Amino acid sequence: MTERIDVLHVDDDPSVLDLTEAYLDRELASASVTSVTGPEAGLERLDEESFDCVVSDYDMPGMDGLAFFETLREDDPHVPFVLYTGKGSEEIASRALNAGVTGYFQKGGPEQLQRLANRVDQAVEEHRTRAVADRYSTVIDALGYPVYVVDETGAFTFVNEPFAELTGYDREEILGSTPDLIKGDEAVAEAEDRLGSILSSDGPGIQRFRVDIDPKEGDPIPCRDHMAVLPYEGEEFDGSVGILRDVSEEAARREELETKRRALDEAPVGITITDPSLPDNPMVYVNDEFVEMTGYDREDAVGVNCRFLQGEETDEAAVTELREAIDAEEPASVELLNYRKDGTPFWNRVSVAPIREHDEDRVTGWVGFQEDITAFKEREGALRRQNERLDEFAGIVSHDLRNPLNVARGRVDLAQEETGNDHLAAAADALDRIESIVEHTLTLAREGETVGDPEPVDLATLVDDSWGTVDTDEADLEIDLEGHVLADPDRLRNLFENLIRNSIEHRGADDPVTIRVGDLGDRFYVADDGPGIPEEVRDDLFEPGESGAEGNTGFGLAIVKEIATAHGWEIAATTPETGGARFEIRGVVRPEKEPAE
Template sequence: MSQHPLTSASSVLHVDDDPALLELTAEFLTRAQSDLDVHSVTDVEQALSVLDTEPVGCIVSDYDMPGSTGLEFLNTVRETYPNLPFILYTGKGSEEIASEAINAGVTGYLQKGGAEQHRRLVNRVDHAVREYRAQIESQRYSTVLEALGYPVYVVDADGQFSYVNDAFVDLVGYEQSELVGAEPDLIKTDESVAEINESLRTVVSSSGPDIEHVEVEIRRNDGTVITCKDHIAALPFDDEFRGCAGILRDLSDQRARKRALQRKNERLEELVSVISHDLRTPLSAARGAADLAAETGDAEHFDALTRAHERLESMLDELLTLARTDERTTTTEAVTLPTAARAAWETVNPDRATLVVDTDRTVMADPDRLQRLFQNLFANAVAHGGSRATVTVGAAESDAHGFYVADDGPGIDPEHRDTVFEPGVSMSTDGTGFGLAIVDRIADAHGWDVALTESADGGARFEFVGTESVDADRTTRSAASD
């Protein structure tokens, strides 16, 4: 069996040898959540086939079925999907079966009954699917942090490490098992612990900043002491403090790496700010929609919940891309601008919009990153200029090898042109705020300068200069290969 990601249109697999009950349960589930796909099968063999081919967000299974029991089915599922929600919904209930089910790790145990039991099942499935989705999104969020490559830690409300990543373990020299459950004074000096606590009090105060930056002394396991910058923020909370998260930066080689450290600090602040601010909005929207959906059962609230999750998923995808495009490009090749532009245009699905390629220039670039640069600029132009927008790729007059991307949309006000490349800044209410930031990072990774001006048609014009020259021989070979 293969793993499948949970899609925005969640699905439930229901296994029961009673077709009438399957039909009734499907009716209850889809009435409560209109976009829910319910796969109803009458035996375990069919269920395993569905798992092998379809994304499933929750399993509902009978206990007593021909050829197998629900708990035997659970054990099979757990071999491949250890975290997939599994609810045992059976008419053969007993304390013995309930105890066995709980010990086997079922997500929920319910006895069959009338309409009230079906409503309980609907609520339990809804909760399980949302929890499973949150777990997947949390894993993706962790992937973003790991992609940054910085030592990351989480301290719980009791003042003990609850999470440290591999980079943190490498920095301090302790095993993960030694760190989790220990207090920060295991690796921080008393003075540093006092400074962190003071900064944390500022962060959680109503008038304080969301993030504090503190220089701390870290005592490694081998006895050496290194100076780090600790970027610390409180975990989101309502009434009770839940703890804090921090990212460490090693400053021991600060003089030799001063310029690089300054650049990465700016990137880190932007990303932590996005994590602290921008992701709260879709998370809050999802929580509010989930609460209303649970209370009212209205389809519009489930639709709002789906939209919030889709926006969060899009933001996480863009944030991960942003983290990965931060490093300078070291391998380039001769790429013709028409080839890269037209390949990117196909991915945007522009409907009736028009692409005009008015140059045959060849630049030295990472082909995938250049295509992503075009893709983001094209998507931005179509989003703001409409389905009939015209986008032009041409040669920059100010640079022998530079190029530009221009559109005929509404353009960008001069007062906003200095901020649109910052992560989290969007001129659209449904934008992620990362598209142009990724464009800027890709240009910077190549050593290019990008300037935003007004196009000849009054829209936006992005001009890229400083591109590496391509000699005639390489240009000819590149054109021939295209």
């Protein structure tokens, strides 16, 4: 051994101490011998410093060598102890070995001193090797990893308890068996190839590779094997050692991450991820849709801030709103005019949200969703221009057409009073019809506007109010409604008025009609027991101008549909088995909490 060996020699004969020290110094170049003349002195030195080996005489005054050994073992049960005595006997040797001393030698000439030196050197090396092994064993046990040793014949000579638990076999079943007990043929072949690579002169000292372990029961367990060879000298290979690590959860997480990555890559919207810990919060990920939408390759985009998409006509107010949300670590969504790599502008709905560290409030990243809404903005602009033209048309109808219509009606009335001509009565009726068409056209244009801020409306009360504004002669009303819906009360009242009026106008001549209004949770209905819906108008029932009643303008149900659509509802007409007509308004929203009365 080249590492220093500290030896404590205890003997009541100074000449023996001197001789032994000189011999050990000569034979063990790394030895440092401390000599004391009695067990008490030896114990005192052991209290003050540590030694790698203790050599002691047996026959000493006050305390013999075995008593000294037993006293020492109470404080240090592991230090090597060699009994070197001039009073040797089989009895003393037997007692010494049974007590657990490391070695027993009788004093003698150079041959015995040589044997003593060799045993000290060997005992210290074994002790140090055992200490290292114990430390590694403690670490391995603390980690809880399955450990195995395979000898040169390919049989298991050691497995720990975690290894047995992993495989489902008892240790006794594993020891002496070969790895094909827990591995398939391909896995065994790969392990042998890996071992050969380690044993080759230019191969790595350790091989790490994936392997599926076939347990005694259940499905294969994905593991990672860390394999190395046992230390050996010359060409006598002694076997291999390995540590297995169950990577089932790791494989599942990797598969989950891969699934999420593919989902991000293939998402139909542009997705970016930025890292605020880096200067200027650059993008560290962009998906395929972002590349296609902007024209910038990943090499162009990753590593820079996404503001490079902005241009001269980008709304600074929207950019500021986005920046302030990021500074406040809050999500935000804005619409920006951005520019592709080729310089063409496109409308981009940008939504960002912070990514927070698990169980902490610290923001570790930002995810951004980018949606090309150019076509939507173009349709929005076209619709806005169409609505503007519709408003202009409504103004023309309301003012420029209604004024001359009123004049014509007034003149006809005067002429009828002066002449009593019956033809003028027909002309007055025609003018009344024209005025009704104008009024319903304006209503249709107005009711098509989207409801922006609905409020809770009591259905039963509103139906009762609507009933009072319609000429309901020869008609009865039954109400089976509860609670409120979110709606524009004025437009909802108009919807009920038109449905009630429709039922009354389409009843048979002089026939009474009963109108029922009820709710079905997320929908309500208006039904009657009249003649039902004529087959010839069923397909175009909600189109303006379609009606099954003589003299009816056919705008009522078209207005009802526009009001429903403006609320985000749907309307459907059915013919109940009991006859009549039934109109269902579907998709209504109830308030989360009913208002107090």
